[in-house]
Amino acid sequence: MPIHITPLTDPRPTSAGRRLAWLATADTGVPVGSAFLRLFTRAGQGHLAELDVQVHPAERRNGVGSRLLAAALAAAEEEGRRCVTGQAEAGSPGDAFGAARGFRPVLRLTYARLPLAQADLTGLAERAAAPHPGYRLLSWDGMVPDEWAATFAASRRAMDDMPMDDVDYGTVTWDVERVRAAALAVESRGDLLHTVAAVDESDGSIAGFTELVVPGDGAGDGRHYGTGVLSEHRGHGLARWMKATMILRAAARHPDLAGLVTDTADSNHHMRAVNDALGYLPTHQTVMRQFDLPG
Numbered sequence: 425m426p427i428h429i430t431p432l433t434d435p436r437p438t439s440a441g442r443r444l445a446w447l448a449t450a451d452t453g454v455p456v457g458s459a460f461l462r463l464f465t466r467a468g469q470g471h472l473a474e475l476d477v478q479v480h481p482a483e484r485r486n487g488v489g490s491r492l493l494a495a496a497l498a499a500a501e502e503e504g505r506r507c508v509t510g511q512a513e514a515g516s517p518g519d520a521f522g523a524a525r526g527f528r529p530v531l532r533l534t535y536a537r538l539p540l541a542q543a544d545l546t547g548l549a550e551r552a553a554a555p556h557p558g559y560r561l562l563s564w565d566g567m568v569p570d571e572w573a574a575t576f577a578a579s580r581r582a583m584d585d586m587p588m589d590d591v592d593y594g595t596v597t598w599d600v601e602r603v604r605a606a607a608l609a610v611e612s613r614g615d616l617l618h619t620v621a622a623v624d625e626s627d628g629s630i631a632g633f634t635e636l637v638v639p640g641d642g643a644g645d646g647r648h649y650g651t652g653v654l655s656e657h658r659g660h661g662l663a664r665w666m667k668a669t670m671i672l673r674a675a676a677r678h679p680d681l682a683g684l685v686t687d688t689a690d691s692n693h694h695m696r697a698v699n700d701a702l703g704y705l706p707t708h709q710t711v712m713r714q715f716d717l718p719g
Contacts, residue, residue, distance in 0.1 A: 428450075430449065432445040432446065443460050445458065445461070448492055459492035461496045461499055463500075463505070468595035472505065473500045473507070473509075475509065475510045476510065489521055506717060507715065508714070510713055511711070511713070512710060513711075527715045528713060530592075531591050532690045532709060534708075536687075537704060538671065543671060543703055548668045548703075552668045554665070559624060561620060561621070562621045564619055566607055572621070576619075576633065577603045583596075590714070614640035618673065620633065622666055624657065632651075633666070634648065636684065638678055642677075643682070646674055648686040668702060
């Protein structure tokens, strides 16, 4: 069956990147697959692109995915990218497709979910109430308040040593402008951003944070975005303290929320232990694969 590949351009670039797209159609004009290539544009990540290829199950093994992949890789090379990453559930057809076409595994992620109806709220309340000498908790909704913006942006370096295994991820630099842009992006799509931070009482700086994004209607599942503690403040149980507090706040403020979901690199043993202790249950694993372009 003849396949037609039509290039498209996402009309809404963001401050972090832009996307190219391709639509695969049959002779009848019926869509049978698509590909999206995200081109990172921030300093430190100009070498990287992220690919998502989708093919209708009935059209697989007909060359649709290969045609879309070829178009996307050619575009990535034209754009001067060094590598292209893609992610699929472990053992899925998408994972097998990537492996067969030279994408090497670089990172394995475990997804976990806390069903709020089964959460041990009493135990969580005890964790949240436990004293942490020298620290106090701070929370806000949406964009960080002006008086905390600079120290919150500085605290984002807590994610710099987050295990990324063999991904050629580059460097990510956070400043106040980027922190605010991220909050605005969540708001613009109608979702709710909640943040809990640990403050070092000796100097009033933020030592760690955890973020949760909840659907705008307060139903379904919330998603943890980032949790990090600056290296000089680790070993005090701040991550468990902040996440336990966040869970309690989410359950109280969003009674229709079904659960909270998170994903963690398999090599991030500390954060996986935190999630296990708080009652998160593994649901599935994904594999991130990377294709290294010539030059």
